[in-house]
Amino acid sequence: MSTRPRPKPRRVEPAAPALCSPEPSSSSTPPPPPILVTVNVEDEDSLFMRNRHRTAQTWKKLNKVAEAQEVKQQVVEISDDEDKSLNATPRRRKKHNKKADNDGALPSWTRMSAKEINLISSDEDEILERVQQPTLNGKRRRDPEQDERKDTKRSRSRSRSITPPPAVPEHARQNAREAIRQIMGAVPRAPTPIEIVDDSNDNIDLDPELASIAKQMQSTAAERAREGSAAPDTGGPPIVSIKVKWVPHPKNSAAREQIWGFKVKRNNPFHALVEEVADLAEVITDHVVLSYDSKRVFPSATPHSIGLWAEAELEACDRITYEYLQETRRQRSMSVQPLDRYKPGAPSRTRSPSVILEDDEFDREPEAGAESTADEEEEDDKFRLTLRSGKTKDITVTVRPSTTCGAIVRAFLKKAGLTDQYPGGSALAGKKGKGKSSEGPKLMVDGDKLSPSSEIGEADLEDGDLVEVVGL
Structure with a gap:
């Protein structure tokens, strides 16, 4: 404990003389009551002794020592019952290891569910953005570890992608194309001619006999070309000019007929022609139907197989239009009434x-x-x-x-x-059998x-x- 200055002894005033001297009494008589004496002190500090050699640094050291002793003397009273707490003796407070306390007491977020953690993480993104905003005094410093944690949380947050729009039906697209064509008046692009160039045989070396035969065939072909007669095996010129007329659906008033020109080799199938028509008409290739002379022409056919010469005109439409036209023709043939034989002239x-x-x-x-x-x-x-x-x-x-x-x-x-x-x-x-008609x-x-x-x-x-x- 700190040593305090011992107060100076008080001055004892002389006792007042007694008015009468008491007589000696025996031991049984009580002593007289004490007499209270009041002392008037002008300066109270003069009653204490002062140490003139102590400085402010010395007093600070003394205060620290006193505080340390007070901490050691602190006690903790633990009582299970109110009665016991009255009689319980104070016990010294045990020193706890701060590191052990920190390890035992886990933070509150470890006991949360996954949904609550995700919700808090999404809110922390907004808090971090606010914290990183510049203040009036200056900009805040960004912690790289905090940025990495923020990026990780953003990657785990919910998706912010936009829901795609619903698919547009095919008939709506066709109506939109027809409306654009009527408004803009766009001219369709010229179809590319379908021509397949044969491989040249000029660089091929033939035997003398084969070379003579080839020259003979070339001379014969030249003579026939000069005479104006076509080869019997081809059945016409090698290139056939074909015009394809696109027939829209009769109930589609917005659609209009279109005509495209193509050049096709005589013995080549119509597969490439059908693909070009489908591209120009903006329909699926499998839905294109060709017809010639009111008869359907399949893509595997050739101009020579259907009897075309140098020029021809084919009709093309989609499958739905073709079925509608066939049904119309069938109903028209069924609706023809037989001739009334009772009319005059019948x-x-x-x-x-x-x-x-x-x-x-x-x-x-x-x-x-x-x-x-x-x-x-x-x-x-x-x-x-x-x-x-x-x-x-x-x-x-x-x-x-x-x-x-x-x-x-x-x-x-x-x-x-x-x-x-x-x-x-x-x-x-004479061919009647027995029992048969x-x-x-x-x-x-x-x-x-x-x-x-x-x-x-x-x-x-x-x-x-x-x-x-x-x-x-």
Whole structure:
């Protein structure tokens, strides 16, 4: 403990003389009460002793020593009960290791869930941005370790990408293209000509015999070119100019027809042509349908296979338009009403309209059982059929929807030269079997035999369809 200056002894005033002297008393008598004496001191500091040799540094050292002793003498009172706390003796406070306390007491964020940690990390990004903003006094210093932690947290935060827009349907794109074409009036680009250059044979060394044959063939080809006669194996000029007419859907009023020109080799297929048309029409290649003379042309065909010469015009459309046009033609052929035979000028009920055979060698004069009543208004109703049998070649005839099947069979027999074997178009004479009736030749469509008295329009046939002749 610190030593304090000992106070000076007080001055003792002499006692006042007693008024009367007491008589000696025995031991049993109590002593007289003490007399209080008051001393008036003018300066209280004069009662203490002063050490004139101590400086301010000495007093600081003394204060530090006193504080250290007070810390050692501090006690901690631990009581489980109020009664025990009254009688408990103070115990000295144990020294705790700060490092051990720090290891045992984990921070509060270690006991949080993963969702709370992610939420706090996302909030810390905003706090870091605010802390790093410049203050009035100056800019804050950036800690590289803090920046790395910030980048790591940003990479683990939720994605901030924008949701992509929904896909636009194909018909909406086509309508938009048509509207742009009408407004802008853009001219379509010129189609690239489809030409395949053959490999040159000038650098090939041939044997003398082969060289002579090659020269002979070249001279022969030159002579034929001068004479103006085409080679028999080609069937026409080597390059065919083809115009493709794009047919839009009849119900699409915004679309318009377009015509493109191409040059194709005679023996090359139409695969490249179909791809170019699909590119110009902005449709899928598999949806393009070519047609020539109201017949479909497949991409594997060639100009020579469909009978084209030097120039030709094809029609192209998409698959939906082609199916719609075919359905329209089918309904139109079904809606053709048969000829009213009770009107004046109409053929008799026992006679059917004529059947025209498409062959120059055969006279087109109608047979005895048929009458020609070809009016101008009925020319549009005619269509062609191909008759096929196992004994003859294919024969093409032109008929009307009101023509009977029997008249068509008789015309077929006349063209095939089988009229003698089937007089009147009936069964073969003398060929009746026992218990069997002779039916004779008939027309068959899709496995169903047609009655000779029925009209061909009831069979729902189209131009160019194939009909079988059975019963020969």
